[in-house]
Amino acid sequence: MGRLDSFIRRVSAQRDCLNMAKDMIANIPGPVLELGHGNGRTYDHLREIFLDREIFVFDRRVAAHPDCIPDDAHMILGDITETLGSALDQIGGQAAFAHCDIGTGEVERNARFIATIAPMVDALMAPGGIVCSDQEYTVACWEAQSLPEDVQPGRYFVNRVKR
Ligand SMILES: C[S@@+](CC[C@H](N)C(=O)[O-])C[C@H]1O[C@@H](n2cnc3c(N)ncnc32)[C@H](O)[C@@H]1O
Structure with missing residues (x-):
């Protein structure tokens, strides 16, 4: 597959998984975490x-489009292996x-990085909460969820915290 098609599939998968998660947490109170601000595209969504x-957005730096930058109280700056804890x-x-x-x-x-942050992310999650990720995280109490219809297995990951 060409790079353009690959990119389109990746961002479509992101969008579809984020949209699906909205309904999946309808009854779970609590904030939303964005790990990796980048140019702010998914934060904006x-x-x-x-x-x-x-x-709340985590990144080591602010490099996003000026319209997509949270206020200071919602932008948690620094290496995520230090800020999550x-x-x-x-x-x-x-x-x-x-x-x-x-x-x-x-x-x-x-x-190694994902293995380091997985328990830290888990500690911030409410029971029943949902984690969408670009990488596969292995956490004992997370249960893989079905993906949206058009998202191929392995392209994105959706887990529910079961505790
Ligand atoms: C793929 S980009 C995120 C893209 C974003 N979701 C978007 O749609 O624009 C990954 C981001 O993770 C951040 N990042 C990578 N490793 C990090 C770390 N150890 N601590 C904090 N931020 C990190 C990078 O600075 C980068 O902005």
Whole structure:
């Protein structure tokens, strides 16, 4: 598949999974977490679909479109392996939804990184909460959910926190 088609499929999968998650957390109170701000594309979408929820964004830097930058109280800056562990007070309670789009390009380094942050993300999640991710996270109490119809297995991941 060409790079353009691959990109289109990836962002379509993101959008479809985020939209699906909205309904999946309808009865779960709590804020929304965006791990990986990037250019703010998915943050902007989360703002559109989660009108009634606080959204907290994690990244080591702000490099997004100026229209897609949260206020200081909702932008948690720094290396995520350091900021996640102390974020619970700032986000005001466990999260109903987390979108993790924070992978690096290198397979082995990435696997170590995801293994490091997986329990930290889990600790911030409310029971019944949903995690959508670009990488596969292995957490004992997370249960893989069916993907939207047009999303191929392995392209995106949706898990519910079962505890
Ligand atoms: C793929 S981009 C996110 C794209 C974003 N979801 C969007 O739609 O625009 C990944 C982001 O993760 C951030 N990142 C990667 N490793 C990080 C780390 N260890 N701590 C904090 N941020 C990190 C990068 O700075 C980058 O902005």
